[in-house]
Amino acid sequence: MTTKTIKKLSPSPFIKDTGKPEVWVANGQGAYANTMAALANIDLSPVRGKRVLLKPNAGRLAAPGAAVTTDPQVVAAAIDAFNAAGAEVAIGESPISGINTLEAFEATGIAAVARERNCPLIDMDVNHPVQVAVPDGLAINRLFVCPEIFEYDIIVSIPVMKMHMHTGVTLAIKNMKGGLWRRTKVQLHMLPPVEGYDEKPINIAIADMSDILRPHLSIIDGTVGMEGMGPSAGDAKQLGVIVVGADPFATDAVACRLMSTKAEAVPHLYLAAARGYGVIDLDKITVSPDNWQEFAVPFAPPPSNMAINFPNITVLDENSCSACQSTLLLFLKRYGEKIFDYFETENVHIAIGKGHKKIPLGTLCIGNCTVRHRDRGIYVKGCPPVSSEILCVLSAEPSFDTKDGTVNSDSD
């Protein structure tokens, strides 16, 4: 592990001194052509002879078009545009905990377009991280950053346009959380409240992070977005737009408007903008073309509370963090019906969080925080476990005591 250093990404060479950040929206031509059209507005000459790292969202094993990961044709266009401008281009990612980076590149279709173009794929979890200080951080005071983020000259954030259960939206700023090394990114979900702030600590932490990791250029993929329970359990929403800008906050603000929400309602964006990290006020951003707001599509917001109305499932949540909440919501969305195959009771109890004093016999205990109750039900280890692991434990490990209706598990 390296020692903590004072370091942040350099200012973007694409920001013009016009007094107003500029953002471009392209639509109606398909993912590749839209990306090319939007990028054509940017003077890419600063990348000549430079090393450009594309940071798409390839953080999960999801097929192209599922609205979970970046459309490979958007990445393909970015590779071609930066290659044509004389850059050396690579693609990097550090996925969510439990996901293999190179497998994610394959599943998302990004590996295929990269291979066609001889563009290297980088598993950013392989090398040792750079530990950097976050001097003005309120929720965090250090980050473990994948080293490639500082080794490359230009960082391009290429997120998918999605609603997010914990952060409101996930766009160019939030996508940089995938530049944090291995499971250190999960730690942002486990922070204590910040005194004097009502916002969730994860949102304050992302605002803190954005002081250090502001991408030089943002290409937001709104080809197929995700509404509702993003980042992975929502519904796909056809939009057909690409949004490009050098100020990631301005670019995110325009994307928010295209999703029919406001950056001023997104905590990590308004907190960071208030510190002067970027501009989210649409009146202070020049957006082209003039009729860009006509491309907006209403996105269903993320649920306002974490309870999901699954009949006969009781969620016992005592002091859990957002990482386990996400796992559970994804699990229930994917496998909520199936769960009853593994229980002999009509009402299934599920526990998350570290605050449980006593839980009902037979409870499905999810996450390391529930380990001390493991003898009272089925225990799924992990911090957090991924949702499919819960099903694995349910289907492979538990033994059912049909005499008294309890469920025991010897899994660990």
Ligand code: SF4
């Ligand atoms: S086990 Fe779950 S609730 Fe506990 S710290 Fe880990 S992710 Fe958070």
